[in-house]
Amino acid sequence: MKTKINLWKNWCYSFWVVIALSALLSIISCGEAGGGNDEVYDEPKTVINPFNILSYEPKTNYSIDITSDEIALRTIGQKTRVSRYETGLPGGMIIVPRNQELNFHVTNHDVDSTSLHWHGLRVPYDQDGPGKMIDKNNAADFTFTLNMTGTHWYHPHMRPILPQLNAGLYAPFIVKEDYDSKYAGDYVLTLDDWYLGSDNQLDSGSDSHGSMDVTGSLETVNKQRGSDIYPITLKQGEIVKLRFINASTSQYHTISMEGHTFRVTHLDGHYLQDPYTVNNFRLAAGERVDVELKGIKNSGTYYIRNGRSYGIRIPVIYEGIGEEMESPFVPGPSEAFPNIESQPVDHEYHLNSGMNGGSGGHEGGGSMLMEWYINNVAYLDGSEPIDIQTVSVDTVYKFRFINEEGSGMMHSTVYHPMHLHGGHFQVVSLNGTPPPRETFKDTQEIPPLQYVDIAVKFYNPGDWMLHCHIIDHEDNGMLTIIHAE
Numbered sequence: 001m002k003t004k005i006n007l008w009k010n011w012c013y014s015f016w017v018v019i020a021l022s023a024l025l026s027i028i029s030c031g032e033a034g035g036g037n038d039e040v041y042d043e044p045k046t047v048i049n050p051f052n053i054l055s056y057e058p059k060t061n062y063s064i065d066i067t068s069d070e071i072a073l074r075t076i077g078q079k080t081r082v083s084r085y086e087t088g089l090p091g092g093m094i095i096v097p098r099n100q101e102l103n104f105h106v107t108n109h110d111v112d113s114t115s116l117h118w119h120g121l122r123v124p125y126d127q128d129g130p131g132k133m134i135d136k137n138n139a140a141d142f143t144f145t146l147n148m149t150g151t152h153w154y155h156p157h158m159r160p161i162l163p164q165l166n167a168g169l170y171a172p173f174i175v176k177e178d179y180d181s182k183y184a185g186d187y188v189l190t191l192d193d194w195y196l197g198s199d200n201q202l203d204s205g206s207d208s209h210g211s212m213d214v215t216g217s218l219e220t221v222n223k224q225r226g227s228d229i230y231p232i233t234l235k236q237g238e239i240v241k242l243r244f245i246n247a248s249t250s251q252y253h254t255i256s257m258e259g260h261t262f263r264v265t266h267l268d269g270h271y272l273q274d275p276y277t278v279n280n281f282r283l284a285a286g287e288r289v290d291v292e293l294k295g296i297k298n299s300g301t302y303y304i305r306n307g308r309s310y311g312i313r314i315p316v317i318y319e320g321i322g323e324e325m326e327s328p329f330v331p332g333p334s335e336a337f338p339n340i341e342s343q344p345v346d347h348e349y350h351l352n353s354g355m356n357g358g359s360g361g362h363e364g365g366g367s368m369l370m371e372w373y374i375n376n377v378a379y380l381d382g383s384e385p386i387d388i389q390t391v392s393v394d395t396v397y398k399f400r401f402i403n404e405e406g407s408g409m410m411h412s413t414v415y416h417p418m419h420l421h422g423g424h425f426q427v428v429s430l431n432g433t434p435p436p437r438e439t440f441k442d443t444q445e446i447p448p449l450q451y452v453d454i455a456v457k458f459y460n461p462g463d464w465m466l467h468c469h470i471i472d473h474e475d476n477g478m479l480t481i482i483h484a485e
Contacts, residue, residue: 042226042227043227044227044229044231044301044315044317045227045228045229045230045231045315046231046317047230047231049187049230049231049232049233050090050230051090051091051093051187051188051189051222051230052185052186052187052232053093053095053174053186053187053188054180054181054183054185054186056089056093056095057095058095058096058097058176059095059096060096060097060100060101060102060103061102061103061104062087062088062094062102062103062104062105063087063088063104063105063107064085064086064087064092064094064104064105064106064107064116065085065086065087065106065107065109066083066084066085066086066106066107066108066109066110066111066114066134066169067083067084067086067109067110068081068082068083068084068110069081069082069084070082071223072228073194073196073200073218073220073223073225074196074200074218075226077199077200078199078200079200080194080196080200080201080202081201081202082167082168082202082223083110083111083164083167083168083169084168084169084171085154085169085170085171087171090222091171091172091188091190091222091223092170092171092172093171093172093173093174093188094154094171094172094173094174095174095176096146096173096174096175096176097175097176098146098147098148098149098175098176099145099146099147100145101143101144101145102142102143102144102145102146103141103142103143104141104142104143105139105140105141106134106139106140106141106142107138107139108134108135108136108137108138108139109136109137110136111136111164111169112135112136113133113134113135113136113158114133114134114156114158114164114169115129115130115131115132115133115134115156115157115158116129116132116134116140116142116154116155116156116157117129117130117154117155117156117157117421118142118152118154118173119152119153119154119155119173119286119419119442120150120152120153120173120268120269120288120424120442120443121144121146121148121152121173122146122147122148122422122423122424122459122460123144123146123460124144124460124462125422125460125461125462125463125464126462127142127143127144128421128422128462128464129142129154129157130157130158130421130465133158146175148175148269148270149175149176149177149269149271150174150175150177150266150268150269150270150271150288150290151172151174151188151243151245151266151269151288151290152172152173152174152175152269152288153170153171153172153173153190153245153247153288154170154171154173155169155170155171155247156169156170159474159475160475161471161474161475162214162249162471162472162475165247165249165471166194166195166202166214166249166471167202168192168223170190170192170247171190172188172190172243172245174188174243175269177330179328179329179330180241180328182328183239183240183241183292183328184234184235184238184239184240184295184322184325185232185233185234185238185240185241186240186241186243187232187240187241187242187243188222188243188245189221189222189242189243189244189245189314190221190222190223190245190247191219191220191221191244191245191246191247191248191253191283191306191312192219192220192223192247192248193215193216193217193218193219193220193248193251193310194216194218194219194220195214195215195216195217195218196216196218213250213470213472213473214249214250214472215248215250215251216251216310217310218310218311219251219306219308219310219311219312220311220312221312221314225311225312226311226313227313229312229313229314229315231301231314231315231316231317232293232304232314232315232316232317233316233317233318233319234293234295234316234318234319234322235295235298235318235319235320235321235322236295236296236297236298236318236320236321236322237294237295237321237322237323237324237325238294238295238322238323238325239292239293239294239295239325239326239327239328240292240293240295241265241290241291241292241293242262242290242291242292242293242304243288243290244283244288244289244290244291245288246283246284246285246286246287246288248285249285249470249471249472250285250470250471250472250473251285252282252283252284252285252415253282253283253306253307253312254280254281254282254283254306254307255280255281255282255283255289255304255305255306256279256280256304256305256306256307257293257302257303257304257305257316258302258303259296259302260293260294260296260302260316261277261278261279261294262277262278262279262280262281262291262292262293263275263276263277263291263292263293263294263327264276264277264278264281264289264290264291265290265291265292265329266288266289266290267287267288267289267290267439267440267441268287268288268424268440268441268442268443269288269290269424269442270424270440270441270442271329271331271332272331272437272438272439273331273334273437273438274331274436274437274438275292275327275329275331276436276437282445284415284417284443284445284469285417285443285469285470285471286417286419286443286469287417287441287443287445292327292329293316294325295318295322297318298318298320298321299318299320300318301315301316301317301318302315302316302318303315303316304316334438335426335438335440336426336438337396337426337455337457340396340398340426340428340455341428341429341434343396343398343455344398345398345399345400345453346397346398346399347389347397347399347400348375348399348400348401348402349374349375349387349399349400349401349402349418349466349480350373350374350375350376350402350404351372351373351374351401351402351403351404351405351416351418351446351468351478352372352373352376352404352405353370353371353372353373353405353414353473354370354371354373354378355369355370355371356369356371356378369476370476371476371477372468372472372473372474372476372477372478373477373478374386374387374466374477374478374479374480375387375480377477377480378476378477378478379477379478379479379480380476380477386479386480386481387480388463388480388481388482388483389480389481389482389483390482390483390484390485391458391482391483391484391485392484392485393457393458393459393460393461393484393485394457394458394459395457395458396455396456396457397455397456397457398428398453398454398455399453399454399455399456400451400452400453400454401416401418401444401446401451401452401453401454402446402450402451403415403416403446403447403448403449403450403451404449405448405449406448406449414448415445415446415447415448415470416445416446416468416470416473416478417443417444417445417446417468417469417470418443418444418445418446418466418467418468418469419442419443419466419467419468419469420442420443420456420464420465420466420482421464421465421466422458422459422460422462422464422482422484423442423456423457423458423459424440424441424442424456425440425441425442425444425454425455425456426438426439426440426454426455426456427439427440427441427444427452427453427454428453428454428455429452429453430447430450430451430452431450431451432453443469458482458484460484461484461485462483462484463481463482463483463484464481464482464483464484465479465480465481466479466480466481466482467479467480
């Protein structure tokens with residue numbers, strides 16, 4: 001095993017100079033390629049939003065076709081070729097009921113080989129997806145029953161994940177609650193960013209490169225941008241449900257709306273015992289947030305934004321005065337693990353990074369490439385002796401994530417949104433301080449130079465992946481396994 005070098009302590013000054021220049025050139029290139037500064041906004045669409053899912057009945061059987069299409073990501077020039085899932089619903093959406101057997105037939109018409117992961121779903125290990133390869137012109141079947149609800153999504157999980165996910169191969173997966181139909185609207189909003197070349201096609205910077213995070217400067221909602229984004233409509237007094245999904249491979253989104261607040265009801269698809277009201281909220285890569293938006297005006301158009309002018313401007317159009325509504329949200333029973341705060345930590349995961357000699361990652365070559373470590377090991381080609389933890393099903397374990405990275409020349413701040421396959425976990429504390437409310441998630445952002453404790457119980461045996469959902473970090477080492485038996 002190669003000797004691992006701590007990124008922040010042991011690099012020499014001359015190497016930092018090389019990296020800084022490389023990062024600067026990449027940032028300049030990204031700005032030019034992304035096209036974020038060519039934004040011109042017209043009046044918003046006035047058409048019916050197909051991502052308002054009130055009118056769609058849950059189904060138990062789906063045929064999913066992996067195909068490609070050309071979409072207009074820029075206002076000028078040729079369209080961009082992207083990959084997509086087709087299910088018969090907009091954006092490849094899947095909408096299902098709980099506690100019924102679900103069947104999915106997935107056919108790959110487009111990419112050489114892929115896999116499919118059901119992000120956030122508690123399914124048997126052989127249905128989780130990463131190990132089930134689907135070659136071109138071949139198919140695979142999935143069958144499972146869900147005793148859970150909420151906003152989730154599905155996407156490829158064959159390493160390197162970055163090229164296919166960056167090409168738009170993702171879609172929402174919604175398990176409906178009985179009360180969802182009582183909202184005045186139920187909107188799915190999948191956020192993404194794109195890194196395009198001058199020809200409007202996906203740039204080579206979208207490959208898993210092992211040097212720095214890929215963030216585009218062109219952003220979309222349901223693969224639409226700017227004035228092409230479908231509007232949300234409501235009346236004064238009404239309440240609509242908004243389901244935000246961050247499908248970006250590394251970019252975060254901080255959501256706000258001028259003059260309005262959001263009531264947060266779900267995190268990563270899991271209901272909150274104690275919903276809370278905020279002016280804005282943040283989504284790290286892979287996270288989902290469900291909120292309620294109350295109509296407080298009777299006319300005008302307002303916009304939901306993410307703090308950048310790269311294309312995300314979701315119009316909210318008021319259409320008069322409606323009936324005054326109370327929130328339909330009904331929290332489920334508490335699932336908190338008793339006395340978990342006093343339980344000792346069973347295992348620690350130290351998160352950091354370093355450089356290899358050019359032989360690691362998924363590119364090879366002779367240049368120095370970034371590796372991302374869990375407990376000082378980058379899991380690349382499967383030969384590394386990674387720190388596999390063995391646990392027993394139906395037993396509660398407490399894990400600690402320690403982010404040893406801070407600010408640097410290549411990253412303004414190094415957050416690691418850690419995602420666990422196999423189900424949700426309880427967030428126990430941040431730097432020893434419990435969260436203000438019972439919180440269950442499947443993706444938890446670990447701030448720089450801080451630690452987060454979580455508690456988890458595995459309900460199904462298997463080798464469950466644990467990895468950073470900044471996909472460049474995952475592809476270049478920040479992945480390990482928890483073996484449940």
